[in-house]
Amino acid sequence: MSTAQEVEITHEVEVAQEVEITQEAKKADKKTNPPKQPRRTTKYIRTPNDSQSQFLTSALGELREAISTPDDAFVHFCALDLFSDIRSILERLKHTLQTEDLTENNCCLVQSTCKEHLDLQVLLIEADTRMKARLKEDEALNNNDFDTNPFASESSLSATDDEVDRFLASFVNDVWELGDFIQETFATRIGSLADLALKNPSAMQVIIETVEEYEVAIAKYQDYENQKDSITEEGEEGKGSLKIASMRDGVIKQCRMDFELKSFEVFSTVHMSAADNADKDNAAGNQLIAVIHAATKLVGEIEPVKNLFPTDWGVDIHWSLCVSNVCSNNLLQQIGGPDGHNLPELSTDQLFDFITWVEFFCGTLETAYPLTVEKNPDKAPFDSRPDLLHGDGKEVELEDAIDALAWAKNTLWGVHLRAKESYEAHSQTDDNDTLLPLPVPVEKQQESHISVTDITQEVAITQEMSTAQEVEITHEVEVAQEVEITQEAKKADKKTNPPKQPRRTTKYIRTPNDSQSQFLTSALGELREAISTPDDAFVHFCALDLFSDIRSILERLKHTLQTEDLTENNCCLVQSTCKEHLDLQVLLIEADTRMKARLKEDEALNNNDFDTNPFASESSLSATDDEVDRFLASFVNDVWELGDFIQETFATRIGSLADLALKNPSAMQVIIETVEEYEVAIAKYQDYENQKDSITEEGEEGKGSLKIASMRDGVIKQCRMDFELKSFEVFSTVHMSAADNADKDNAAGNQLIAVIHAATKLVGEIEPVKNLFPTDWGVDIHWSLCVSNVCSNNLLQQIGGPDGHNLPELSTDQLFDFITWVEFFCGTLETAYPLTVEKNP
Known part of the structure; x- marks a missing residue:
């Protein structure tokens, strides 16, 4: 071993020894000179x-x-x-x-x-x-x-x-x-x-x-x-x-793999089902319908993915290309390739559904990627996936991807023209008077009538795109403030008899899926320790730092509700605020109960035998229940006022609860769980003797009462108001549009179509609302009644009342759409509420 190595090793040993000596010195110093504040x-x-x-x-x-x-x-x-x-x-x-x-x-x-x-x-x-x-x-x-x-x-x-x-x-x-x-x-x-x-x-x-x-x-x-x-x-x-x-490359790679796999899984299910039913009548036709349904679902998911992921991740363009590739492949197989050899064999309805889907697909691509509109790339095979990644394999080659999307769109549009020719050929030889009209071009689809396929697609896409969640945010705060004791006796006591252990800092930490927060656990521990003091229990109780911390916590929570954006993507912040508010209420009830129990125990022991009571003393019996109430009164009022502010937040600052439930049901679920947590606490403390006793000096009924505040009735009332308002708003928009276009050709017919579209959307939202809200809230039945009432009223106005005086004036297409909607409405109600099947009031 060289001299330099020996010196280096010796030096490392010396440093390690110095570190160890320093740590030992710190420990010894802490024992002999405890710090005024704990580390x-x-x-x-x-x-x-x-x-x-x-x-x-x-x-x-x-x-x-x-x-x-x-x-x-x-x-x-x-x-x-x-x-x-x-x-x-x-x-x-x-x-x-x-x-x-x-x-x-x-x-x-x-x-x-x-x-x-x-x-x-x-x-x-x-x-x-x-x-x-x-x-x-x-x-x-x-x-x-x-x-x-x-x-x-x-x-x-x-x-x-x-x-x-x-x-x-x-x-x-x-x-x-x-x-x-x-x-x-x-x-x-x-x-x-x-x-x-x-x-x-x-x-x-x-x-x-x-x-x-x-x-x-x-x-x-x-x-x-x-x-x-x-x-x-x-x-x-x-x-x-x-x-x-860096986590970015790995997550992007996993996203692309998962999205690509999903695009294939959808059609794998379709083909497996087709194989199982290959021997049944019209198996080929049923398979085509299933393929169109699957393709509609995938294409409907292009825009949400594009809006969600950052552009430089390239996930959206990758997903769009996967959807384009797999949908085109499967549909072209069904119709006999790009030349459409099987088109003449398709029925009128199948041709109509195919034409409608192609227009929906092309319109979606052009809206999401406007560069595909004017693109006309050279022909590329569908059976091989283009190489989207270049260089280090991490960035998407956007131009190649756009070319691939444009080629798929243009190819399908060519097949679309041949399908229209087949459809027109069918219409010349078909004697069926109820033949469906040919779809209008993509840019006019909003004004077009609806069919059975349209309604089914609209409901499926609405339900698929309405699911969202808010991310649960872990909110943890530490408050460590020293209370200024007003009583001189308490100051002298703390100076002459300092506690052996430093005050344990209260932690406002809430862990996921934990029924009791660490804040409440820690606070109750401090409470138990103070109340079990042999002498001066009430003095130690009043001197607890957690009481002086309550106001700063309340200010922080109210400030959060006032300044943060509490719309649909931030409901977890409302939830964490409510949980801390609930913890404060539970803490005050526990403080009141335990302190009074200690005073009652002291009194009983002193009445029996003063000498045998280890806790009894003049100081421990110097407090009464009224003094405990007066000490807690201001804290209770402040906590109750925060409850009023939370109620106001649910009513005004989150936005429409109806829109939240329909657009982001996961966020609404957070609100529901938060409200129900208050009810669980109310049930737990329902026998608490002060639940209905007001200790406020103003004497206002309920205000300042030492009990758990309920949020349930207020939120349910707000939900019903918001849902009722939403049902009217949908048709108000329709009627305003109709008034603006009253002088145009076929204004009445266009209004009927718009009313049916609006009614279809509302009826499609009955089942999601029923699945979301607790049954005992009654929000789902209220919403269903609102939908039933407003849809029936508007449609009956369009057809001339319950006797249908205007029915003879409607076209075949309008009658078909109306009949389809009524069947959809009745089926939805009977599925959601089976008791309506046999009812005949």
Whole structure:
């Protein structure tokens, strides 16, 4: 072994010993000189719209303090508690990803885990940068003038950059391994990202935002000198590198795979069903109808995906091409290829459905990608997938993709012209007077009549696109404020008899799927500890810091409701606010109950035998139930006022609850669950003796009552009002449009078509509302009655009342559409409410 190596090893041993001695000295110092304030535990709290978590802020503060130490900076750096905390944090995060259900309703948990992982990476980079900067500064100062450098010393110059790298290496590797595990989670444990995006776009939005946060951090630290330097001992490329891990490429790749697989799965189901029914009558015709239905569903999902994903991800164009490819392939197979050899064999209805679908497909593509309108690319085969990716395989070649979409559109439009010719040939030889009219061009489809296929497609697309979710956001806040005690006796008592343990900081942390928040658990623990004090229980009770914290919590919650955007994509913020409000109500009831129980116990023991009562004393019996009520009165009033403000928020600041339920049922489900949590708490405390006793000084009925506030009746009332208003708004728009076009040709016929379209939309929303709301809310039956009433009224007006005086004046197409709608309406009602089948009131 060389002399240099011996010196280096000796030096490392000395540094390790200094770190150990420093830690032991800290422990000894804490025992002999307990700090006035307990060491602030690192809080893993992230508030909404906060770019830097409180954890990272606190950790960087500790780091700055250690590095700026005049002597032994590296020793203090290595002895920081935050480094010993890192492994426990990593274990907790990995355990969360392994054990929790991470499917569509829990993406916020993935988001919070990723944010903590990102914070750890930023912390390590900052630690490396700042420690090395300090060492470089010390070296420069010592080279200039050792005497004028206040920081320079043997210990401060005893470390090198290599030693900093070696110290951080294990932490960096562990954090990088968690990044690999998160990548695996995105790929395997969330489920299909395509299904998530289509069924719950709000949850997918959470994933997208999470991935983009990594990219923001990468851009911020792109000039960091160690971004590409690996410090792993194994030498594996990338692994253990002190840089921000990127999740973007892996998630984009997984999205493309999942979307491509989904496009094939849809038609696989169709073909399997066709194979099972191959021996039945009209099997080929039924298969064509099934293929058109599947293709309609896929094409209807092009626009939502385009609106959801960032343009530079290229997921939307990839999905559109997959849909174009697979739909064109399957439909061309059904009609005998691009030349349409099988078109003459199709029935009039099948031709009509095919023509309608092609117009729907071409119109959707041109709306989503206007560049396809004028494109006329060279012919390309359908049986091979074009190479969309170029260069490093991460970016989509947009021009090639647009060419592929345009070619598919133009090819199908050519088949569309041949199908129209076949349709016209059928119309010349068909004696059926109820022959369906040929669809009008795409740009006039909004004014066209509707058919059975149109209604079915409209309902299917409406139901498919109405599903969304709001991402559950984990909201955690720490409040650590010292209360100013007004009673001089309490001040003297705290000075002369300081507690042996520092006050445990109350944590306002709520973990997912946890019935009782950590805030409430911690607060009840403090309450129990104060009330069980042998002497001066009421004094300790009144001096609890949690009471002084209540007002700051209330101000924060009200400020959140006043300033944040609480529309459909932020209902989880309303939920977390309500949960904290509910916790405060439960805390006050528990405080009142337990304190009075303690006073009652003291009184009973003193009445029996003063000497045998270990708790009885003049001070412990100096309070009465009325004093407890007076002490809690102001807190109860403040909490109750927040409840009134939350009621007002449900009524005015979230927007129409009807629109929320129909456009984003997952967000409405969050509201329903929040409201029902209040009812669960009310049932739990229904026997509480003060449930109906008002302790407000104003004497206003209910206001300030020490009981759980109910949100249910107010929200149900608002839902019914919003749904009723919505049913009228739909037809108000129709009538305003009819009034504007009253002087045009066939105005009455166009109005009937518009009324049927509006009625179809409303009836299609009966079943989703019924499935969403609890039965005992009665919102679904109220909505169904509104729909039934307003649709019946408007349609009966169009046809001349219940006797149908205007029916003879309607065209064949109008009669057909009306008959189809009535059958659809009656079928929907009987399915949703079977009791209507036999009823004849």
